[in-house]
Amino acid sequence: xxxxxxxxxxxxxxxxxxxxxxxxxxxxxxxxxxxxxxxxxxxxxxxxxxxxxxxxxxxxxxxxxxxxxxxxxxxxxxxxxxxxxxxxxxxxxxxxxxxxxxxxxxxxxxxxxxxxxxxxxxxxxxxxxxxxxxxxxxxxxxxxxxxxxxxxxxxxxxxxxxxxxxxxxxxxxxxxxxxxxxxxxxxxxxxxxxxxxxxxxxxxxxxxxxxxxxxxxxxxxxxxxxxxxxxxxxxxxxxxxxxxxxxxxxxxxxxxxxxxxxxxxxxxxxxxxxxxxxxxxxxxxxxxxxxxxxxxxxxxxxxxxxxxxxxxxxxxxxxxxxxxxxxxxxxxxxxxxxxxxxxxxxxxxxxxxxxxxxxxxxxxxxxxxxxxxxxxxxxxxxxxxxxxxxxxxxxxxxxxxxxxxxxxxxxxxxxxxxxxxxxxxxxxxxxxxxxxxxxxxxxxxxxxxxxxxxxxxxxxxxxxxxxxxxxxxxxxxxxxxxxxxxxxxxxxxxxxxxxxxxxxxxxxxxxxxxxxxxxxxxxxxxxxxxxxxxxxxxxxxxxxxxxxxxxxxxxxxxxxxxxxxxxxxxxxxxxxxxxxxxxxxxxxxxxxxxxxxxxxxxxxxxxxxxxxxxxxxxxxxxxxxxxxxxxxxxxxxxxxxxxxxxxxxx
Amino acid sequence: xxxxxxxxxxxxxxxxxxxxxxxxxxxxxxxxxxxxxxxxxxxxxxxxxxxxxxxxxxxxxxxxxxxxxxxxxxxxxxxxxxxxxxxxxxxxxxxxxxxxxxxxxxxxxxxxxxxxxxxxxxxxxxxxxxxxxxxxxxxxxxxxxxxxxxxxxxxxxxxxxxxxxxxxxxxxxxxxxxxxxxxxxxxxxxxxxxxxxxxxxxxxxxxxxxxxxxxxxxxxxxxxxxxxxxxxxxxxxxxxxxxxxxxxxxxx
Numbered sequence: 001x002x003x004x005x006x007x008x009x010x011x012x013x014x015x016x017x018x019x020x021x022x023x024x025x026x027x028x029x030x031x032x033x034x035x036x037x038x039x040x041x042x043x044x045x046x047x048x049x050x051x052x053x054x055x056x057x058x059x060x061x062x063x064x065x066x067x068x069x070x071x072x073x074x075x076x077x078x079x080x081x082x083x084x085x086x087x088x089x090x091x092x093x094x095x096x097x098x099x100x101x102x103x104x105x106x107x108x109x110x111x112x113x114x115x116x117x118x119x120x121x122x123x124x125x126x127x128x129x130x131x132x133x134x135x136x137x138x139x140x141x142x143x144x145x146x147x148x149x150x151x152x153x154x155x156x157x158x159x160x161x162x163x164x165x166x167x168x169x170x171x172x173x174x175x176x177x178x179x180x181x182x183x184x185x186x187x188x189x190x191x192x193x194x195x196x197x198x199x200x201x202x203x204x205x206x207x208x209x210x211x212x213x214x215x216x217x218x219x220x221x222x223x224x225x226x227x228x229x230x231x232x233x234x235x236x237x238x239x240x241x242x243x244x245x246x247x248x249x250x251x252x253x254x255x256x257x258x259x260x261x262x263x264x265x266x267x268x269x270x271x272x273x274x275x276x277x278x279x280x281x282x283x284x285x286x287x288x289x290x291x292x293x294x295x296x297x298x299x300x301x302x303x304x305x306x307x308x309x310x311x312x313x314x315x316x317x318x319x320x321x322x323x324x325x326x327x328x329x330x331x332x333x334x335x336x337x338x339x340x341x342x343x344x345x346x347x348x349x350x351x352x353x354x355x356x357x358x359x360x361x362x363x364x365x366x367x368x369x370x371x372x373x374x375x376x377x378x379x380x381x382x383x384x385x386x387x388x389x390x391x392x393x394x395x396x397x398x399x400x401x402x403x404x405x406x407x408x409x410x411x412x413x414x415x416x417x418x419x420x421x422x423x424x425x426x427x428x429x430x431x432x433x434x435x436x437x438x439x440x441x442x443x444x445x446x447x448x449x450x451x452x453x454x455x456x457x458x459x460x461x462x463x464x465x466x467x468x469x470x471x472x473x474x475x476x477x478x479x480x481x482x483x484x485x486x487x488x489x490x491x492x493x494x495x496x497x498x499x500x501x502x503x504x505x506x507x508x509x510x511x512x513x514x515x516x517x518x519x520x521x522x523x524x525x526x527x528x529x530x531x532x533x534x535x536x537x538x539x540x541x542x543x544x545x546x547x548x549x550x551x552x553x554x555x556x557x558x559x560x561x562x563x564x565x566x567x568x569x570x571x572x573x574x575x576x577x578x579x580x581x582x583x584x585x586x587x588x589x590x591x592x593x594x595x596x597x598x599x600x601x602x603x604x605x606x607x608x609x610x611x612x613x614x615x616x617x618x619x620x621x622x623x624x625x626x627x628x629x630x631x632x633x634x635x636x637x638x639x640x641x642x643x644x645x646x647x648x649x650x
Numbered sequence: 651x652x653x654x655x656x657x658x659x660x661x662x663x664x665x666x667x668x669x670x671x672x673x674x675x676x677x678x679x680x681x682x683x684x685x686x687x688x689x690x691x692x693x694x695x696x697x698x699x700x701x702x703x704x705x706x707x708x709x710x711x712x713x714x715x716x717x718x719x720x721x722x723x724x725x726x727x728x729x730x731x732x733x734x735x736x737x738x739x740x741x742x743x744x745x746x747x748x749x750x751x752x753x754x755x756x757x758x759x760x761x762x763x764x765x766x767x768x769x770x771x772x773x774x775x776x777x778x779x780x781x782x783x784x785x786x787x788x789x790x791x792x793x794x795x796x797x798x799x800x801x802x803x804x805x806x807x808x809x810x811x812x813x814x815x816x817x818x819x820x821x822x823x824x825x826x827x828x829x830x831x832x833x834x835x836x837x838x839x840x841x842x843x844x845x846x847x848x849x850x851x852x853x854x855x856x857x858x859x860x861x862x863x864x865x866x867x868x869x870x871x872x873x874x875x876x877x878x879x880x881x882x883x884x885x886x887x888x889x890x891x892x893x894x895x896x897x898x899x900x901x902x
Contacts, residue, residue: 262755262765267748275747561743564704565804566732567760568725 029120089184209241306615736805
């Protein structure tokens with residue numbers, strides 16, 4: 001049998017033994033190809049001129065992803081080498097040279113990698129279509145399925161794969177060439193000797209890591225930057241200390257409470273776990289850190305997504321909007337352009353006034369976090385203008401309430417403003433509080449319908465009030481094209497520069513432009529973050545699963561013995577699932593404790609009123625954890641079903 | 651205590667049936683030490699597996715204290731193995747993630763023994779088998795003989811009444827084998843354990859009170875030790891093995 005035939009046969013067997021790993025590598029190739037596809041796609045770049053930064057961002061994210069997958073392949077290759085050391089030792093024993101064995105190992109891993117790459121390119125073709133469909137939907141364009149093979153994307157994927165595999169195999173090759181037959185044949189025995197290590201220092205580390213873990217969590221809860229940094233440091237130290245010393249912590253605990261050891265299935269569950277941890281403590285700590293990074297990355301992605309959408313949704317309630325700061329402004333350059341180029345169905349030109357004193361604002365500030373940027377007094381809108389704005393935005397009409405003023409605000413201010421019961425006096429008219437409405441009404445700009453809130457009063461009540469800005473809102477027959485938006489912003493710039501002492505700025509906003517901006521920002525910031533998060537989760541979960549499935553034979557022997565000792569099948573299934581649960585839950589608990597407060601803190605950074613509804617802090621924390629556990633549980637399920645089928649006696 | 655009545659065991663598919671046990675019958679009294687001998691493939695281990703309920707029989711009955719074990723459900727069988735049977739295997743079958751103490755205590759833990767009493771029970775049995783000084787060690791840290799004594803301790807710690815040993819000396823050197831067999835004899839004589847030991851080693855079998863010889867799945871002969879000394883019994887066993895017709899070297 002030639003070396004290449006032997007390599008091929010081993011490669012096939014290896015793919016069977018490490019199916020989960022193989023599937024992950026296929027997925028890795030698919031992910032890399034699909035994102036490369038986006039980077040190289042002319043069609044995608046033509047979606048918006050701002051998409052020209054996408055290729056750079058994707059290449060940067062891909063470099064991070066290649067590093068992550070590179071680590072996975074390097075770890076898994078080294079792990080397989082250790083597991084197969086006896087077999088490789090036997091090849092040397094029967095006369096193959098170290099170089100030949102290294103070449104054998106190299107060839108079979110290369111064929112596994114090659115097969116994964118080929119399958120990954122096919123999968124990547126579909127993944128690319130999926131990403132393309134999402135992008136088109138975000139830009140509001142019709143999507144048509146068209147399976148195309150991108151040669152540059154495939155070429156770059158091949159280059160990444162070559163880097164990943166050559167790095168891993170170079171390391172293995174060096175290791176094999178240095179190894180002696182004895183080391184290879186007795187490698188497993190060396191491992192066995194390391195199963196449990198005792199020592200007072202480890203117990204001390206265990207105790208200190210628990211204290212550090214608790215202290216770190218408490219420090220993070222303060223939400224301050226400095227305490228947060230110290231807290232995170234404590235938690236990272238705790239993570240390593242905890243996993244490195246857990247193996248001796250369990251025996252120490254059992255020594256102290258021997259009765260606990262023999263209670264239920266404790267002995268089997270925790271001894272198996274501590275044996276596993278004693279050989280993979282550092283890996284567990286790294287996996288835990290990867291999980292932390294994953295959840296934070298997912299949370300950041302969701303936070304950016306919520307931020308972009310939240311801001312845009314508030315601003316995109318009118319098809320077309322412009323405003324010019326100051327009194328007695330001339331809107332004719334804008335209106336002339338609109339009249340000539342943009343078909344308008346309905347519009348309103350109006351002014352936003354100011355009260356004499358900011359009583360409502362002062363009240364809001366006393367109740368909640370509020371940034372009053374650009375409004376020194378409470379903003380005022382006339383009933384008739386408000387009614388027109390509601391009609392343009394497509395909201396139901398609101399009946400005027402004589403003698404009362406209405407408050408229109410963003411949802412986050414609704415609760416305090418509903419409780420506001422003070423009348424306002426405008427000149428000689430005193431109005432008592434009326435309804436509170438919360439539809440989106442473009443309330444986050446400096447020259448918008450107030451900053452977070454506006455008071456709507458009878459038309460006659462605004463006589464004599466100062467004007468804050470002039471505004472125009474319209475419903476157009478079609479979305480305003482980018483070229484016309486640009487023309488309007490050019491007018492704004494020209495008008496601004498015409499001023500002797502430029503002070504009053506103007507703003508133009510269109511729904512189409514806001515939507516396009518969200519799509520671009522999502523593609524540039526959110527896509528790469530999820531790309532990275534997916535790569536991180538898959539890598540860490542695969543390593544855990546490889547480790548677990550490599551113990552199949554040990555588990556099988558354990559359950560054969562337990563059956564002979566009289567353990568019922570039901571009890572065995574219970575013991576296996578508990579062993580499993582503890583093994584997979586352990587590295588996931590610290591990340592949840594660390595990442596949840598960090599994401600919570602992150603989502604509270606943007607201005608108030610943006611992160612609401614599905615983007616509110618708690619919902620983002622919940623979705624981040626949900627997404628993480630969804631992918632994680634797929635791996636757990638795969639490993640559990642495989643192990644249950646192979647180790648439990650029928 | 652144990653009645654094996656006309657049991658048969660067939661393996662394989664319709665067109666290729668192998669008869670592993672063919673109408674095997676014998677009784678085992680309480681506190682007896684029975685050895686089952688035979689060449690490779692004679693059905694010794696199959697017989698032991700059927701008695702231990704790990705394998706099912708094709709025909710016949712196995713009664714333990716009058717109860718037909720074929721009538722028991724899977725759960726009752728597990729309970730039966732837990733409470734009544736103790737196992738000693740050729741390759742020790744100790745879990746390498748547990749200490750010797752924990753390996754012995756595992757049998758009690760499976761039996762839902764009060765966790766507080768487990769350590770004392772383990773200490774007692776370890777003292778009887780002379781392994782108290784290795785209790786805190788892991789299997790890879792002790793010798794084969796010590797591992798096998800630990801397996802014996804596990805097989806009797808929960809008060810099991812029937813000890814089943816499958817080639818217990820197979821992986822031991824002659825000194826450790828002798829030591830183990832003396833311990834098993836003591837377990838039988840002093841502690842009242844009933845032992846069924848499968849072996850192809852005449853020396854090991856000579857420690858039993860009775861030897862059953864299997865050939866091609868059938869009971870070929872039976873030898874009682876009676877009042878004879880062990881060396882004499884050993885030679886008688888060798889004579890029977892010679893009469894078995896096979897090469898004596900197959901079974902020594």
